[in-house]
Amino acid sequence: AETKTKELQTLLHQYGYEYYVLDKPSVPDAEYDRLLRELIELEEQYPQFRTPDSPTVRVGGAVLDMFEKVRHKSPMLSLGNAFNEDDLRDFDRRVRQGAGESVEYVCELKIDGLAVSLTYEDGRFALGATRGDGTTGEDITANLRTIKSIPLRLRENVSLEVRGEAFMPKRSFENLNKLKEERDEEPFANPRNAAAGSLRQLDTSIAASRNLDIFLYGMADAADLDIDSHSEALDYMDRLGFKTNNERRKCSTIEEVIDYVNGWVERRPNLDYDIDGIVIKVDSLEQQEQLGTTARSPRWAVAYKFPA
Numbered sequence: 001a002e003t004k005t006k007e008l009q010t011l012l013h014q015y016g017y018e019y020y021v022l023d024k025p026s027v028p029d030a031e032y033d034r035l036l037r038e039l040i041e042l043e044e045q046y047p048q049f050r051t052p053d054s055p056t057v058r059v060g061g062a063v064l065d066m067f068e069k070v071r072h073k074s075p076m077l078s079l080g081n082a083f084n085e086d087d088l089r090d091f092d093r094r095v096r097q098g099a100g101e102s103v104e105y106v107c108e109l110k111i112d113g114l115a116v117s118l119t120y121e122d123g124r125f126a127l128g129a130t131r132g133d134g135t136t137g138e139d140i141t142a143n144l145r146t147i148k149s150i151p152l153r154l155r156e157n158v159s160l161e162v163r164g165e166a167f168m169p170k171r172s173f174e175n176l177n178k179l180k181e182e183r184d185e186e187p188f189a190n191p192r193n194a195a196a197g198s199l200r201q202l203d204t205s206i207a208a209s210r211n212l213d214i215f216l217y218g219m220a221d222a223a224d225l226d227i228d229s230h231s232e233a234l235d236y237m238d239r240l241g242f243k244t245n246n247e248r249r250k251c252s253t254i255e256e257v258i259d260y261v262n263g264w265v266e267r268r269p270n271l272d273y274d275i276d277g278i279v280i281k282v283d284s285l286e287q288q289e290q291l292g293t294t295a296r297s298p299r300w301a302v303a304y305k306f307p308a
């Protein structure tokens with residue numbers, strides 16, 4: 001029975017990765033559901049085989065009595081803002097003054113959700129926390145385990161911390177508010193509040209029911225690996241099994257960045273999720289080091305905010 005349990009867990013992790021991270025399922029949903037039901041029954045019969053990283057935790061169930069405080073190993077910074085093209089040109093000028101004339105940028109969509117940190121130990125999801133005040137956040141591991149695009153086991157047994165944005169897709173938000181209206185409950189104002197509200201519930205079956213999703217956008221300790229650029233770090237995260245946003249784009253000049261940003265102003269409504277801007281980052285990790293951070297935010301990144 002132990003072998004069967006382990007086989008089912010591994011199989012369901014693989015099927016879940018294909019469906020929720022790659023969006024390329026290799027088996028029909030009915031097959032996934034059948035195997036999950038079989039594993040749930042097995043783990044009920046043999047509770048000693050139920051591990052915290054088993055796919056059965058996705059359905060939630062545990063009710064916590066509070067959220068523990070968590071101190072981040074390195075502060076979760078915020079981003080300086082740019083509101084127009086000249087702000088972007090000023091950012092580029094400051095970067096080139098500090099890091100030398102040739103700079104490559106990576107542009108990423110700024111997801112309008114909740115910043116979270118995920119810590120893995122020997123390839124297993126061990127701790128998930130909110131940003132909080134940047135230094136101390138809340139342990140919401142149990143709720144984050146129910147987000148199906150968060151891998152419970154990585155494809156390599158590494159220990160690292162990644163950061164990203166948990167969010168509620170627009171369609172899930174609309175369905176949730178329809179449900180709330182039917183129940184005469186107060187609807188959520190926007191998907192960001194709905195995602196934050198869902199992850200702040202002590203009853204994990206609520207978070208499990210909210211169809212939350214996540215995009216990871218960086219490692220908290222990329223320097224420890226032999227990786228030279230942010231884009232390589234994101235490719236490495238893809239290989240580990242994380243869900244990153246594939247709309248990212250490398251730009252060689254700030255004019256290219258401005259074209260990319262302007263392109264998204266009108267494409268924004270076509271996305272399945274809300275974005276509130278575009279994040280522009282210096283790609284070279286060495287140049288990021290040279291530029292460093294202020295107490296609040298990196299000098300090597302800026303958030304271009306769309307007009308509200």
Ligand SMILES: COc1nc2nc(N)nc(N)c2nc1C
Nearest residue numbers: 077078079108109110111217279
């Ligand atoms: C390097 O620090 C950051 N990078 C980010 N990247 C993306 N795509 N979105 C964010 N919200 C974000 N926020 C921060 C503080």
